[in-house]
């Protein structure tokens with residue numbers, strides 16, 4: 001008994017549209033299909049919304065029977081999950097100690113290259129590269145889906161989601177080791193993304209408006225929205241003079257974590273530094289105190305802001 005799979009793209013439950021995906025997938029078996037489904041793209045270069053996988057069984061007398069096997073949903077969620085499934089070996093910094101039996105008296109490598117190295121206690125040193133890599137990749141992914149949210153605001157929201165929801169500590173990564181021709185080597189470094197992280201990312205990429213995305217990250221960080229948010233009408237990106245930024249909360253400025261300010265200062269993303277409301281000719285801070293202070297230390301004359309406008 002033999003199996004064969006083929007795949008059809010479904011636009012929604014009513015319309016079945018066969019695309020080039022189908023011919024590409026015909027005749028796959030077992031593991032081949034898994035790899036194919038993971039990387040599937042339509043002729044438009046992005047993952048299909050939904051596919052149905054059909055399984056054809058060929059009996060010994062040569063009769064083929066084709067039945068629906070499973071339905072898979074793609075879209076933003078598929079691409080985001082694929083991203084976190086990657087090997088981050090060359091994105092995070094890590095360190096390995098090697099143990100060589102041949103240097104401890106063993107004759108294992110006599111008259112040959114040393115091939116006995118064993119990796120002991122591989123450790124992650126820094127995950128800073130991970131954050132910027134993931135942010136850049138997420139921006140690329142979202143561009144494929146032509147989001148409604150303004151690109152600068154989307155980048156801002158994605159940065160907030162990664163900062164808030166992604167576990168960026170070194171022990172959230174898992175290093176695996178394999179045998180190579182010259183002793184052990186690092187095979188991969190994997191990251192386990194939480195459901196919360198993936199959920200918020202999809203939420204902001206697919207938000208119905210820029211304001212919805214901004215409200216989503218404010219609520220994510222603070223657990224609630226300010227009373228005044230009922231009057232928020234829209235938000236847009238303004239590039240303004242740094243001297244026009246004001247804070248209604250000097251106490252907050254004095255209690256900021258200096259390490260965070262330093263981190264933001266070193267960050268080199270061209271994304272808005274915070275969320276502001278316009279008061280007369282000034283911009284008053286709502287969120288982003290650390291980035292506000294980092295910007296004033298950066299001595300940049302102009303800064304990019306997300307400015308919320310209120311209804312009458």
Ligand SMILES: [Zn+2]
Pocket residue numbers: 100101102103108109113114115116117
């Ligand atoms: Zn050796």
